[in-house]
Amino acid sequence: MEKIFKLDEEDEYYVPFSRLAENLDLRNLIEKLTVNLLRLAVTELPADVKKALKDAYRKERNPIGKIQLKAILENIQLAEEERIPICQDTGLISFYVKVGSEFRGLSKIEEALIEGVKRATVEIPLRPNAVNPFTQRNTDNNTGRHVPCIHWSIIDGNYLEITAFPKGGGSENMCALRILKPAEGLSGLKRFIIESVVNAGGMPCPPTIIGVGVGGTSDMAMNLAKKALLRPINKSHSDPFIAELERDLLRAVNSTGVGPMGLGGDSTALALKIEYAHRHPASYPVAIAFQCWAARRATARVYSDGRVECLSHKDRNLV
Amino acid sequence: MKKIELHTPISEKNIRKLNVGDRVFLSGTIITARDSAHRRMMKYIAEKRSIPFPLEGMALYHCGPLVKAHGDEWLVLAAGPTTSMRMEPFEAEIIENLGVRLIIGKGGMGGKTREAMKRYGAAYAAFTGGAAVLAAKRIKRVIDVKWLDLGLPEAVWIFEADRFGPLIIGIDSYGRSLYEEVRAKTLRRLNRIVEDRDL
Ligand code: SF4
Numbered sequence: 001m002e003k004i005f006k007l008d009e010e011d012e013y014y015v016p017f018s019r020l021a022e023n024l025d026l027r028n029l030i031e032k033l034t035v036n037l038l039r040l041a042v043t044e045l046p047a048d049v050k051k052a053l054k055d056a057y058r059k060e061r062n063p064i065g066k067i068q069l070k071a072i073l074e075n076i077q078l079a080e081e082e083r084i085p086i087c088q089d090t091g092l093i094s095f096y097v098k099v100g101s102e103f104r105g106l107s108k109i110e111e112a113l114i115e116g117v118k119r120a121t122v123e124i125p126l127r128p129n130a131v132n133p134f135t136q137r138n139t140d141n142n143t144g145r146h147v148p149c150i151h152w153s154i155i156d157g158n159y160l161e162i163t164a165f166p167k168g169g170g171s172e173n174m175c176a177l178r179i180l181k182p183a184e185g186l187s188g189l190k191r192f193i194i195e196s197v198v199n200a201g202g203m204p205c206p207p208t209i210i211g212v213g214v215g216g217t218s219d220m221a222m223n224l225a226k227k228a229l230l231r232p233i234n235k236s237h238s239d240p241f242i243a244e245l246e247r248d249l250l251r252a253v254n255s256t257g258v259g260p261m262g263l264g265g266d267s268t269a270l271a272l273k274i275e276y277a278h279r280h281p282a283s284y285p286v287a288i289a290f291q292c293w294a295a296r297r298a299t300a301r302v303y304s305d306g307r308v309e310c311l312s313h314k315d316r317n318l319v
Numbered sequence: 320m321k322k323i324e325l326h327t328p329i330s331e332k333n334i335r336k337l338n339v340g341d342r343v344f345l346s347g348t349i350i351t352a353r354d355s356a357h358r359r360m361m362k363y364i365a366e367k368r369s370i371p372f373p374l375e376g377m378a379l380y381h382c383g384p385l386v387k388a389h390g391d392e393w394l395v396l397a398a399g400p401t402t403s404m405r406m407e408p409f410e411a412e413i414i415e416n417l418g419v420r421l422i423i424g425k426g427g428m429g430g431k432t433r434e435a436m437k438r439y440g441a442a443y444a445a446f447t448g449g450a451a452v453l454a455a456k457r458i459k460r461v462i463d464v465k466w467l468d469l470g471l472p473e474a475v476w477i478f479e480a481d482r483f484g485p486l487i488i489g490i491d492s493y494g495r496s497l498y499e500e501v502r503a504k505t506l507r508r509l510n511r512i513v514e515d516r517d518l
Binding site for chain 1: 382387397398399402426427452455470472485487498502504505513
């Protein structure tokens with residue numbers, strides 16, 4: 001007997017994935033979805049990012065900063081209308097995959113994501129960005145050892161959620177990790193963040209979104225910083241203390257005057273998001289992940305009946 | 320803020336008219352070069368070989384475009400700037416030896432390039448990072464492509480541009496750098512923030 005799982009209050013009952021695997025060509029569905037998610041991600045920014053950029057343009061007082069933001073807004077519109085990648089650096093590609101615990105076709109997902117990336121590279125096209133660090137050879141298809149980077153998490157429920165997250169080199173190059181002394185604590189953390197923003201200047205293509213990961217192990221801190229970037233701009237941390245810290249640091253960062261493209265101005269960051277983990281008594285890791293204004297992400301949920309829903313962009317048909 | 324129309328080839332006289340913060344639109348020939356093309360140009364200079372594209376009076380653009388072959392032609396889909404600082408070790412010599420007048424990129428360049436610009440009469444213009452479709456719109460056609468063996472983004476693309484911009488003069492031929500000025504200001508503000516908050 002197959003179990004039936006309940007999704008949301010108002011949702012109907014869905015058949016678990018175990019049955020879907022037999023009826024549906026999941027491998028092809030996900031490959032196609034991967035191409036379309038990447039296409040959506042690189043050509044159209046999510047609504048929250050677009051809104052934040054428009055607000056920044058309205059508020060910017062520096063005339064040079066204003067010119068930069070205007071060019072950004074024009075660019076976004078052109079890319080969207082003509083279905084052309086927003087930026088020529090279509091990034092190194094990451095996927096965040098949440099998978100329902102009942103799902104049986106796990107091995108097929110990775111293969112489908114990788115094939116999807118190869119197809120997307122040709123069909124969209126994406127700039128080939130996967131280079132062997134020792135031979136300097138480009139694979140020409142955006143895949144290679146450990147890339148695309150796939151981050152898995154297992155969730156309750158019987159659906160699959162894929163976020164395509166192509167991230168450009170300019171902002172990635174500014175990511176920073178520091179293991180603070182526990183005695184430096186909260187002030188050390190604040191100082192490190194504001195210093196990093198000033199040091200990065202125009203390099204990460206501001207206005208940026210700043211992800212901060214605090215605590216855990218060194219690798220986890222950076223992972224959390226990256227995860228923080230996935231949170232919608234208008235969503236603060238659920239803990240009111242952290243939410244206030246996010247707002248306070250965003251204000252501080254925007255008072256540095258770095259401005260759009262580091263040419264001076266009020267809009268240095270659109271948002272600042274913090275995620276944390278408990279730490280070892282002797283260490284206080286802090287990771288900062290910069291995301292350029294071209295904050296590209298697209299998320300879809302695949303239900304067990306094969307229905308696909310786009311979560312990041314409204315009313316989008318992805319398969 | 321002054322708004323200026325420039326055409327290639329650019330004379331020294333016209334470059335000397337530009338000041339930090341000016342807004343410029345550029346028409347004419349733009350030549351792309353990223354890391355590998357710079358390294359090859361340096362090699363050619365060292366070996367006294369002639370470079371197979373004209374740079375005298377031209378604009379050199381730090382850009383690895385996203386292009387698509389369309390029959391015999393190349394279509395430029397996206398062509399935003401890349402980080403100029405990576406070219407810092409080479410640019411002064413390239414300005415000196417090849418007579419480039421305008422460098423276009425993002426993020427600015429360092430003291431060595433600034434000094435070469437002052438001495439030989441050149442300037443640095445910032446194009447909005449990531450505004451790649453807007454940039455491609457102002458590129459009317461691909462005149463030629465050289466050094467394709469370096470790969471599509473690293474090859475040297477010779478574009479014909481029509482009012483390419485808005486460009487902001489980030490470094491002028493008098494040794495002023497908007498980047499250094501903004502940087503000094505942001506460092507002062509950083510110190511103030513740290514003091515005020517007792518961080
Ligand atoms: S940092 Fe972002 S916007 Fe800037 S060039 Fe890179 S991918 Fe494009």
